[in-house]
Structure formats: C-alpha cells, structure tokens
Amino acid sequence: MNGYERRKQKKMDQIYSASLSLFLKHGFQKVSVQEIAKKAKVCPATIYNYFGTKEKLYADMLIDWMDKRLELCEQILASEIAFQEKTKRIMLLEAKSVNVLFNDAAVMPLGAEMDEWGNQLQQYSEEKVIPFYMRFIALGKKEGFIKQDISEETSMFYFNMYKNVLERYVNAASTQDHIEENIDQLINLFFFGLVGRSEPMKE
Amino acid sequence: MNGYERRKQKKMDQIYSASLSLFLKHGFQKVSVQEIAKKAKVCPATIYNYFGTKEKLYADMLIDWMDKRLELCEQILASEIAFQEKTKRIMLLEAKSVNVLFNDAAVMPLGAEMDEWGNQLQQYSEEKVIPFYMRFIALGKKEGFIKQDISEETSMFYFNMYKNVLERYVNAASTQDHIEENIDQLINLFFFGLVGRSEPMKE
Amino acid sequence: MNGYERRKQKKMDQIYSASLSLFLKHGFQKVSVQEIAKKAKVCPATIYNYFGTKEKLYADMLIDWMDKRLELCEQILASEIAFQEKTKRIMLLEAKSVNVLFNDAAVMPLGAEMDEWGNQLQQYSEEKVIPFYMRFIALGKKEGFIKQDISEETSMFYFNMYKNVLERYVNAASTQDHIEENIDQLINLFFFGLVGRSEPMKE
Amino acid sequence: MNGYERRKQKKMDQIYSASLSLFLKHGFQKVSVQEIAKKAKVCPATIYNYFGTKEKLYADMLIDWMDKRLELCEQILASEIAFQEKTKRIMLLEAKSVNVLFNDAAVMPLGAEMDEWGNQLQQYSEEKVIPFYMRFIALGKKEGFIKQDISEETSMFYFNMYKNVLERYVNAASTQDHIEENIDQLINLFFFGLVGRSEPMKE
DNA sequence: CATGAATGAGCCTTCATTCAT
DNA sequence: AATGAATGAAGGCTCATTCAT
Numbered sequence: 001m002n003g004y005e006r007r008k009q010k011k012m013d014q015i016y017s018a019s020l021s022l023f024l025k026h027g028f029q030k031v032s033v034q035e036i037a038k039k040a041k042v043c044p045a046t047i048y049n050y051f052g053t054k055e056k057l058y059a060d061m062l063i064d065w066m067d068k069r070l071e072l073c074e075q076i077l078a079s080e081i082a083f084q085e086k087t088k089r090i091m092l093l094e095a096k097s098v099n100v101l102f103n104d105a106a107v108m109p110l111g112a113e114m115d116e117w118g119n120q121l122q123q124y125s126e127e128k129v130i131p132f133y134m135r136f137i138a139l140g141k142k143e144g145f146i147k148q149d150i151s152e153e154t155s156m157f158y159f160n161m162y163k164n165v166l167e168r169y170v171n172a173a174s175t176q177d178h179i180e181e182n183i184d185q186l187i188n189l190f191f192f193g194l195v196g197r198s199e200p201m202k203e
Numbered sequence: 204m205n206g207y208e209r210r211k212q213k214k215m216d217q218i219y220s221a222s223l224s225l226f227l228k229h230g231f232q233k234v235s236v237q238e239i240a241k242k243a244k245v246c247p248a249t250i251y252n253y254f255g256t257k258e259k260l261y262a263d264m265l266i267d268w269m270d271k272r273l274e275l276c277e278q279i280l281a282s283e284i285a286f287q288e289k290t291k292r293i294m295l296l297e298a299k300s301v302n303v304l305f306n307d308a309a310v311m312p313l314g315a316e317m318d319e320w321g322n323q324l325q326q327y328s329e330e331k332v333i334p335f336y337m338r339f340i341a342l343g344k345k346e347g348f349i350k351q352d353i354s355e356e357t358s359m360f361y362f363n364m365y366k367n368v369l370e371r372y373v374n375a376a377s378t379q380d381h382i383e384e385n386i387d388q389l390i391n392l393f394f395f396g397l398v399g400r401s402e403p404m405k406e
Numbered sequence: 407m408n409g410y411e412r413r414k415q416k417k418m419d420q421i422y423s424a425s426l427s428l429f430l431k432h433g434f435q436k437v438s439v440q441e442i443a444k445k446a447k448v449c450p451a452t453i454y455n456y457f458g459t460k461e462k463l464y465a466d467m468l469i470d471w472m473d474k475r476l477e478l479c480e481q482i483l484a485s486e487i488a489f490q491e492k493t494k495r496i497m498l499l500e501a502k503s504v505n506v507l508f509n510d511a512a513v514m515p516l517g518a519e520m521d522e523w524g525n526q527l528q529q530y531s532e533e534k535v536i537p538f539y540m541r542f543i544a545l546g547k548k549e550g551f552i553k554q555d556i557s558e559e560t561s562m563f564y565f566n567m568y569k570n571v572l573e574r575y576v577n578a579a580s581t582q583d584h585i586e587e588n589i590d591q592l593i594n595l596f597f598f599g600l601v602g603r604s605e606p607m608k609e
Numbered sequence: 610m611n612g613y614e615r616r617k618q619k620k621m622d623q624i625y626s627a628s629l630s631l632f633l634k635h636g637f638q639k640v641s642v643q644e645i646a647k648k649a650k651v652c653p654a655t656i657y658n659y660f661g662t663k664e665k666l667y668a669d670m671l672i673d674w675m676d677k678r679l680e681l682c683e684q685i686l687a688s689e690i691a692f693q694e695k696t697k698r699i700m701l702l703e704a705k706s707v708n709v710l711f712n713d714a715a716v717m718p719l720g721a722e723m724d725e726w727g728n729q730l731q732q733y734s735e736e737k738v739i740p741f742y743m744r745f746i747a748l749g750k751k752e753g754f755i756k757q758d759i760s761e762e763t764s765m766f767y768f769n770m771y772k773n774v775l776e777r778y779v780n781a782a783s784t785q786d787h788i789e790e791n792i793d794q795l796i797n798l799f800f801f802g803l804v805g806r807s808e809p810m811k812e
Numbered sequence: 813c814a815t816g817a818a819t820g821a822g823c824c825t826t827c828a829t830t831c832a833t
Numbered sequence: 834a835a836t837g838a839a840t841g842a843a844g845g846c847t848c849a850t851t852c853a854t
Contacts, residue, residue, distance in 0.1 A: 004834090029232040043836045045830080054828065110827055124297070146397045154388045159365060185357045192363070193396030194349045206854070209814060212819090235844060246819045251846060410813095438848055450813045451851080460849065551804060560794045564829095567770060590761045599802030601754060609631035612833070613837060620839090641823060652840045657825065 014040040015047060018062045028058060059120050069094065071130060077136060083143045088187050090136070091163045133159065145191065162190055204361060217243040219264045231261060252295060262323055272297065273331060285344045291361075291390050293339070297366045336362065348394065363392055409468050416467055420446040421453060422467045434464060474532060475500065481544060483543050489549045492563075496542070500569045539565065551597065610651060612790045623649040625670045637667060668729055678703065679737060686745060692752050697796050699745070742768065754800065771799055 018040035022031040024165055033054055037044040049059035057155045076089050140146035221243035236257055254260035279292050335396040340358045343349035347359055390391040422578040424446035439460055442587040457463035482495050494586055545559045546552035627649035631640045642663055645655040660666035685698050746764045749755035755764055 008834090028231075033829085044828085044836060045837080048829065049835070086826075140397070150388065150397065152394070154392070155397070157393050158389065185353065186361065189353070189357070189361050189396065191396050192357070193392065193394045193397045194343070195355070195394045210853095211817075236846085237844075247845085248819055248847080249817080255846095257845070272822075433638075435636075439850080440848075451816080452814060454850065455814075456823095462839085553804065556798070557691065558689050562796070564795065564798050591759065592767065593764070595759070595802065597802045597804045599798065599800050601756065601800050616832095617838075642825085643823080652842080653824085654826080655839055658839075661825095664822070 011040070011042055011046065012050060015042060016048070016055070016064050019057060019061050020065060023058065023061075033057075034182070039170075060114070062121065063124055066124065066129070070132060073132060077132075083140055083145050084187065085158075086136075087145075087190070091159075091187075101196070122178045158190075162186070206317075212374060214243070214245055214249065215253060218253065218260070219267050222260060222264050223268055226264075231257075236260075265324065266327055269327065273335060280335075280342070284350050286343055287390065287394070289339075290343075290393070291386070292383065294362075294366045294390075295386070319366060333359070361393075365389070369405070415450055417452065418456060421448060421456070421463070422470050425463060425467050426471055429464065429467075439463075446606070468527065469530050472530065472535070476538060479538060483538075483545070489546055489551050490593065490597070492542075493546075493551075493596070497565075497569045497593075536562070564596075568592070615693075620649070620651055620655065621659060624651060624659065624666070625673050628666060628670050629674055632667065637663075642666075671730065672733055673736070675733065679741060682741060686741075686748070690755050691751055693796065693800065696754075696768075696799070697747075697792070698794075700768075701792070720742075737787050739765070767799075771795070 015036065019031070019036045022036055022039060027174060032046050033047055036057075037047055040047075051060055072093060073090050076086055076093070077084070081089075133156045134152060137146060137152055137159070140155070141148055150158075218239065222234070222239045225239055225242060231323075236247050236250055240250055243250075250260060254263055275296060276293050279289055279296070282289070284292075336359045337355060338363070340349060341354055343358070344351060353361075421442065425437070425442045428442055428445060439450050439453055439493075442463075443453055446453075453463060453609060457466055479496050481501070482492055485492070487495075539562045540558060543552060543558055545564070547554060556564075614741070624645065628640070628645045631645055631648060642653050642656055645666075646656055649656075655681070656666060660669055681702060682699050685695055688695070690698075742765045743761060746755060746761055746768070750757060759767075
C-alpha cells in the first residue's frame with residue numbers, strides 16, 4: 001500500500017466514522033452528505049468520488065462496520081466461557097446499535113430502489129452473517145442448550161429477535177436503572193420461556 | 204353531527220387512511236404531505252388546517268389507528284378461547300405493522316423536537332396500552348401460563364418483543380411460504396423457551 | 407341605527423381595534439387576516455364581506471383611526487395654552503404611532519398597486535389633514551412663532567418631519583431615560599435651529 | 610485573489626446589487642429570494658450558500674452598502690467646501706434611500722429574532738456610523754455652526770431626523786418640481802429654525 | 813348575512829448531486 | 834485526484850381569498 005492509497009484509506013475511514021456516528025444519532029434521512037463531509041473534514045465531492053451515492057455510502061459503511069463486529073463475535077464464540085454467557089455477550093454486543101442501522105425504514109424503501117444495494121447487504125448477510133449464526137446455533141444444540149427439533153431457521157430468528165429488541169431496552173433511558181437484573185431475567189426467558197424453570201439447569 | 208362536522212370527519216378519515224398506507228409503505232420521511240393530500244383528494248393546506256404539522260398528523264393518525272387496534276385486542280382478550288390462542292391472535296394482529304410505525308427513527312428525533320407530540324404518544328401508551336397488557340399478563344399468570352415470579356415489566360417487554368419482531372417475520376417476503384408452521388414454533392418458544400418442552404402442557 | 411346596524415358597527419370596531427394593535431406591533435405584512443379575525447372574534451370571511459381586501463381593511467382602519475386623532479388635535483389647537491405648548495402636544499400625540507402605520511414600506515408599494523387605496527388616503531389627507539395643518543401654521547405665523555417668508559408647504563413638511571421622527575425617539579427604548587429633557591431641547595431646535603437662541607423668546 | 614474567489618465575489622456583487630434595488634423598490638417582505646436570484650442570474654440555493662437566510666442577506670447587503678456610503682461621506686467631510694455645503698451634501702447623499710432600508714417594520718421584528726443580525730447592525734452603527742457623526746458635529750461646533758450647549762446626542766438625532774425625512778421628500782413624486790428651492794429652505798430651517806434669521810450668518 | 817371549511821399559489825429553505833478548476 | 838462552488842428539484846408550510854352552508 002503506497003502513500004497514495006494510504007491517504008485514500010485514511011479519508012475513507014474518516015468518512016466511515018463520521019457517517020456512522022451521524023446516521024446512528026439522527027437516522028439516514030436526517031443526515032446530509034454535507035454534514036458528513038464536514039465532520040469527516042472532506043469535501044462533499046470526494047464522498048461522491050468514492051461512493052457515488054448517499055445510499056451506497058451507507059451500504060459500504062455498514063458492511064465495513066459489520067465486518068468489525070463479526071470479528072468480535074467470532075472471538076466470543078471461540079472463547080472458553082459457557083454457552084449461556086457467550087449468548088448473552090453476543091446479544092449485548094450486537095444490540096448496541098444494529099437495530100437503528102437496519103430498521104431505518106427510510107433507507108429500506110422495501111420497493112424498487114432497494115435492488116442495487118439491498119442485494120449487496122443481502123449477499124453479505126448470506127455469506128457471512130448467517131453462517132456465523134449457523135455455527136452458533138449448532139454449538140448450542142451440541143451443548144444441549146437448544147432443542148434438537150427446532151429448525152435452524154427458527155432458532156436464528158428467535159435469537160435475532162432477542163438481539164434486536166434488547167437494543168431498544170438497552171437504549172431506553174427510562175428503564176436504565178435495573179437493566180442488569182432484567183437482562184438476566186430475559187436471558188433466562190430466552191432459554192426457558194414463560195412457563196419453564198426459572199434457573200438454568202445445572203448438570 | 205351536522206353537515207359541517209360530517210364533511211370534516213369524512214375528510215379526516217380520508218387523510219388518516221391515505222397517510223397510514225403511505226407511511227407504512229415508505230416511512231415517514233419519504234412521504235410528502237402533497238402525496239398524502241393527493242391520495243386523500245384534499246388540498247395540502249387542508250391537512251395543515253387540521254393537524255398543523257406533518258409530525259402532528261403522524262401522531263394523530265397513529266393514535267386513531269391504535270384506538271381501533273386496541274378495540275380489537277380487547278375483544279380477543281374478552282373472548283372464550285384458550286389463553287395461548289389469545290396470545291397468538293393478539294400478537295399477529297398487532298404485529299401487522301406497529302413496528303414500522305414506531306421504529307421510524309426519523310420520526311423520533313430522540314432529541315428536543317419530540318417533546319410536544321412524543322409526550323402525547325407516551326401518555327397514550329401509559330393510559331391505554333400498558334393497562335391493557337397488564338390485564339393480559341395478569342390473566343396469563345392466573346391461568347398458569349406465566350410464571351408468578353416474572354415481573355410484570357419483564358413479561359410485558361417479552362411479549363412486546365415477540366409482537367414487534369413477528370411483524371418483520373410476517374412482512375418478510377422471502378419466508379412467506381412456511382409462515383404458519385414457524386409461527387406455531389415461535390409461539391411455542393414464547394412459552395417454553397429454547398430448552399423447554401416442545402409441546403404446550405396439557406391439563 | 408337599528409339593532410342590525412348596531413351589531414355590524416360593533417363588529418367593525420372590534421376589527422378596527424384588533425387590526426390596529428396587530429399592525430402596530432408587527433407591521434402589515436406579518437399580520438395575517440386570520441390572526442385579526444381571531445383577535446376580533448370574527449370569522450375571516452366576515453372581514454372580507456366588510457372590507458374586500460386586506461389592503462382595504464388597512465386603509466379603512468387607518469382612516470377611522472385618523473379621524474379620532476384629528477379630533478383630539480383640533481381640541482388642542484382650540485385650547486387656550488401657548489402656541490409652543492400646542493406644538494409640543496400635537497407632536498407628541500401624533501408621534502405615538504403614526505409613523506409605523508405610514509412607513510410600512512410593504513404596504514405602500516409606491517408602484518402600480520397603490521392606486522386604489524393609496525388615492526383614498528391621499529384624498530383624506532388633502533381634505534382633512536392638510537387643512538388642519540394649514541390652520542395650525544397660520545396660527546403660528548400670526549402669533550409670531552413662524553417666519554412669514556417660509557412657505558406653508560415647507561412649514562408643514564418641517565412640522566411633519568419633527569412629528570414623525572419624534573416617534574422613533576419616543577419608542578427607542580435605549581434612550582428612554584432622558585427623553586423629557588431632550589424633547590424640550592428638540593422643540594427648542596424646532597423653533598430656533600442649531601445656531602439660534604437657546605431659550606424661547608419671551609415678550 | 611484566485612479564480613474561485615474572483616467568481617464568488619462577482620456573484621456576491623450581483624446579488625448585492627439585485628437585492629438592494631429590489632428591496633428598495635418593494636420592501637423586504639414583498640421581495641422573494643427567487644426574484645433576487647433571477648435578477649442576479651444566480652440559483653436561489655447559491656444565495657443560501659452565501660448568506661444562509663434572507664434576513665442575513667439583507668443585513669450583509671446593507672452593511673456592504675453602508676460601507677460604500679460612509680466612504681463617500683468621509684470624502685465630503687474631508688473636502689474644502691463650507692460646512693453648510695457639507696451638511697447639505699451629506700444629507701442628500703444619505704437621504705437617497707437609507708430610510709426605506711431601515712424602517713421596514715417587517716425586517717425588524719422588534720422581538721426575538723432580531724437578536725442575531727440586529728446586533729450586527731447595531732455594532733456596525735456604533736463602530737462606524739456614530740463616530741463619523743461625532744466628528745461631523747464636532748467640526749460644526751468648532752466652526753460655529755452648532756451651538757456649544759447642544760449635546761452631541763441631540764445634535765446627532767436632529768441631524769438624522771433631517772437626513773431621514775429628506776429622503777421622503779426627495780422620493781415623493783408629487784413635489785418633485787421645486788425640490789431644489791425647498792431643500793435650501795429646509796437647510797436654512799435646519800440651522801436657524803422657524804423663528805430665526807432667514808439667511809445664513811455672514812462673518 | 814355570517815360562518816366554517818377549503819384551496820391554490822407561493823415562499824423560504826434544504827440537499828443530493830454535478831461542474832469547473 | 835480532490836475541491837470549492839453551483840444548481841435544480843422538491844418539501845414543509847402560510848395565507849389571502851372564496852365556496853357551500
């Protein structure tokens with residue numbers, strides 16, 4: 001990587017960082033390219049030279065960010081702690097902000113325009129995210145924490161559900177106080193449901 | 204109700220209906236007041252005469268819509284079917300679209316502006332929605348489907364989680380096929396968790 | 407005047423009063439007919455039934471107001487006090503607000519549109535206001551306070567100048583403190599100029 | 610000054626010129642930014658890139674314009690002609706249009722909004738305009754045309770009064786004919802008042 | 813006649829995007 | 834390759850004015 005490319009990479013990182021923080025705070029639509037350019041100390045035209053579109057910038061930034069996340073998740077999965085603890089940590093890690101980024105209805109028009117970059121994300125998801133969860137769930141089944149007869153699809157969905165919703169819980173200021181205890185309760189619900197045992201089984 | 208009010212009410216209903224469908228399809232930010240006006244066959248200024256702000260229109264429409272929903276939920280809760288079936292129906296009913304309406308990050312600036320109408324929603328939630336869920340959960344506990352030692356707060360959160368996320372599942376076109384069977388699986392997970400029995404208990 | 411006309415007159419007075427106070431406070435352009443209607447507790451359409459145009463309302467209200475003013479000025483002119491004191495009182499009376507009403511550049515486009523109602527004011531001025539000042543100046547000349555060789559036109563202009571500008575002085579909050587003494591100085595300047603005697607002549 | 614700045618300066622001058630003439634003719638409120646843009650052969654957005662607000666454009670344009678005026682006034686003050694002639698020239702020069710620009714009630718909301726740019730003008734006045742008049746008056750006193758016992762504040766006010774009102778006189782089409790002679794009369798009144806000598810003193 | 817409701821035109825402003833340098 | 838400047842299209846909102854009742 002020569003000096004040229006190094007400078008370019010640095011600028012792209014600035015843009016990624018600036019746009020991430022702005023999108024997280026205000027949502028896709030409420031952030032203007034000029035704001036991002038200003039915060040990244042770059043000229044707007046530069047952003048267009050790199051990404052071509054605001055939407056494309058969003059997609060690229062998101063993938064860059066997901067790569068980093070996935071890396072951390074892999075570390076957790078590979079670590080020596082108990083499966084339940086892994087579950088909790090991965091959930092909390094991902095919960096931090098993924099929801100805002102994906103739920104922004106304004107970005108995903110669910111209609112005609114999503115073709116181009118929506119596919120890009122779809123592809124990323126299929127190639128990297130889903131395989132990770134597959135391994136996660138397989139581990140859970142192998143260690144006896146997930147029933148054998150639950151389909152992988154359902155498990156994944158169930159897991160995602162928790163992950164996504166935890167985020168709102170974590171971010172909700174009003175309940176900030178007793179988050180910790182409630183999160184444990186929720187993890188417990190995750191494994192045993194409303195009817196089940198109240199403590200994780202010990203063998 | 205005289206002719207004036209009748210006409211006004213009719214126009215408001217047109218506006219509610221048009222804005223609901225548009226907001227659901229494209230999100231708050233991507234829908235212009237002029238689009239709504241056009242679809243409702245009304246002049247944009249009329250909308251401002253009624254609601255004053257695009258945001259206020261959103262809030263008012265939402266409350267109008269929630270009122271109708273809540274009415275249906277009450278009927279389900281009061282009906283003679285089994286608690287599990289009630290749960291499922293309420294979830295599916297509410298799941299239809301509530302998530303999109305509430306999650307639109309663009310509408311909830313999370314900052315200064317949300318004061319005025321955010322409070323309105325907050326109040327509505329506290330006065331009508333939460334009480335309903337309280338009764339729902341109390342019934343579940345009484346009938347033995349919810350453990351006594353789970354706090355109402357947690358139960359409500361857990362229930363909401365399902366409800367919200369089911370929506371995405373229901374709306375996701377790719378999995379449209381085997382929704383029904385998977386939803387049953389999910390309702391089962393809801394009561395018994397990943398580890399628990401695979402069939403609802405029989406009495 | 408039957409009950410019908412009495413009610414109409416009362417409503418017109420409400421409209422005059424409301425519009426006067428609003429125009430004085432915010433200027434012609436920044437006041438909407440709906441605001442006036444609201445403050446006058448009348449429906450906007452009523453204003454249009456009476457006056458036809460916002461501009462026409464302004465003109466009519468202004469003339470109504472000037473009539474009342476002129477009445478007071480006549481009383482001062484006919485009273486037994488010294489000419490200088492009359493001058494001062496008339497100036498201060500008129501100074502109160504006439505300037506704002508006439509100077510509002512937005513109302514007097516100085517172009518094509520002023521034809522209709524500008525003429526109305528012009529006519530009023532020629533028929534009532536100017537004759538009054540003529541008499542005022544004639545009295546001043548007769549009593550020796552105005553040089554004989556100054557044309558009536560110039561005198562009137564000179565007098566108007568003072569009157570108009572005093573208003574700004576009176577309204578300027580920053581100099582509120584020593585208004586009284588300065589106004590006396592200014593009245594003195596009015597009669598004797600920058601070079602002249604500093605005290606009014608006594609004979 | 611490189612090519613960028615040169616172009617920008619040129620466009621700004623176009624905007625200044627266009628907006629000045631339009632504001633003078635129709636007043637602040639009746640002129641739309643689009644009109645200005647059209648007349649200046651610029652896109653409306655460009656105006657907002659430069660000035661941010663219509664109000665700010667007004668303020669900036671005004672200051673630019675005042676700077677040029679003040680420059681001319683300084684030249685007159687420094688010239689070798691008689692004080693009375695200086696007075697007359699400065700009055701006439703300033704009279705041309707300053708009044709319209711400052712009196713536009715719509716621009717000075719007298720309320721909350723004027724803070725930002727109102728202060729800007731205030732500051733300009735205090736830093737540049739007032740000092741100029743101070744020197745002007747000091748010269749008048751030194752040369753015996755202004756009585757020593759008249760406060761500077763009053764002198765300035767008196768002078769401003771003339772200046773402002775002359776404008777209306779100059780612009781009033783109806784009296785266009787005998788302006789010249791009347792202006793001399795007015796200047797005479799300025800120095801000697803209604804009672805005083807009819808000819809300037811000779812030494 | 814007076815009113816509640818409705819409207820169309822227009823305004824200020826923003827912003828994704830492109831040009832000329 | 835990177836930037837400063839410029840833009841066209843669109844959006845939210847206001848308001849003088851007019852219908853239908």
